[in-house]
Amino acid sequence: MSLSLQAGGSATRALSSTAPSATTSHTTSPITTGTSVLAIKYRSGVLLAADTLVSYGSMAKYKNARRLLPINSSTLIGGSGEYSDLQSVTELLKRNALEDRCTADSLYNEESNEECAKEVWSYLRAVMYNRRSKMNPLWNDLVVAGFKKNEDGTISDEPFLGLVDKIGTAYEDDILATGFGSYIALPLMREKYRPDMEEGEARALLEDCLRILFYRDCRALNRVQIAKVTRDGKCLVSEPYELDTYWDFKGFVNSKAGLGTDGGW
Template sequence: MIAQNTLKAQVSQNMAFLGEANRYSPFLAAQNDSFHSASYDLSANTLVPDIYGSQRSQAPLTTATSVVGLQFKDGVVIAADVLGSYGSLARFRNCQRIMKVNDNIILGAGGDYADFQYLKNIIEQKILEEECLDDGFSLKPKSLHCWLTRVMYNRRSKFDPFWNNFIIAGLEYGQPFMGTVDKLGTAYIDPVIATGYGAYMATPLLRKALESKPDLNKEEAIDILTKAMQVLFYRDARSFPKYQIGIISKEGIEIRGPLTLESNWELAHMIG
């Protein structure tokens, strides 16, 4: 009888421990909560039991580099390569970082790939539950941009940031929209956006092209973005020749790729 009571006490203690662990699990919190963004426990306490190990992402592991975006007359085009780098090792070569959110929005992500996957799952769940409501309303790009800004700033304030830079592109009541938010929650809207190393190397090229011809069409915007990706491939040590292009316009959403950049390394001796 004493042994049986001891066993029951151990089982009760283990169940209580698992319940406490689940309460602190940010993944389970995101899975079990309802549609509204306020109910997603994205700032969950990270002081969890040892069974989960360290939950703080103070340094990203598998990372992805730049995302570049350009607004044209009737829509937006964004591009990103498909490399996931493990430190300086080109380890994962098919990490697709452009996702279709709904018929109005595409999303591009750079930075820690695991953090992107985590947020991608939550966004997909939000869209699924929104479609189940079938009330004629759908998420708009400005709304997603605002929501991501709040999420990123909230996690940054908890000293447990999502190590990502996002580009949100879409059509807001028929008009092109493009915005970005980084891991600190810093956000802005612009017709030309590049994240990561592309902010230094690609932004001047894209701005010059847009200033010279403000009413770009879709194909011209794609050509300009392809040239920007070529420059990044030559200059960025964490870039990759295979990439994706996401296009959103009144005709719909198209995600092309992975495509392969044309390169010519005979000019390498000229790069100092």
């Protein structure tokens, strides 16, 4: 049997003429995965946060994988789930952004016809639902952040924050979290959130949530990135840095239920 590459990029074996037909293999479960992405609106824009760990099954394998990515001058995305699928989605969006730039009436940024964040979010909703309908989903939860457009094409002062999951379910909110963060970090963010938060307050809240996820999520890391998009059209993604941690809490040290263990759960 020889290996052939069929349309769509899936590798299949060329069977003999007596076989019914060649089958196409689909990804049935994610393999190399990233965990939580957190996002919050603040007074002047939107902040995203995520760690840089990608796990190979239960192995903490890749510790410098960046999951917060600028798509154009006014849109950021963050993704959890299968990292190769996130790379595929990112390349698709950047290719679309390049086509928009090349087909614009002008090559100058201020006159380009870039998609705004809500348009990117709406497009991703269609992409994810289309793949789900073919029983070959992209195994990601994607957070899209940026600003909406006014009817005249100018950038609005209203920030946008939306989420799309792997089956095409999509919604908007002022605070969002994916993965394990939707169980642990989201309640903490709801408790502390205010619409008029300054950037420093929002960043401190995200760092606290990332620190707690590092304590409680065995697929998380204390090496993180913060990204922001602001009203003046700037998308900034920080270099990875490490959060300070504290492991002397009684709950981490004392044995559980008198079992004489090392303090782990």
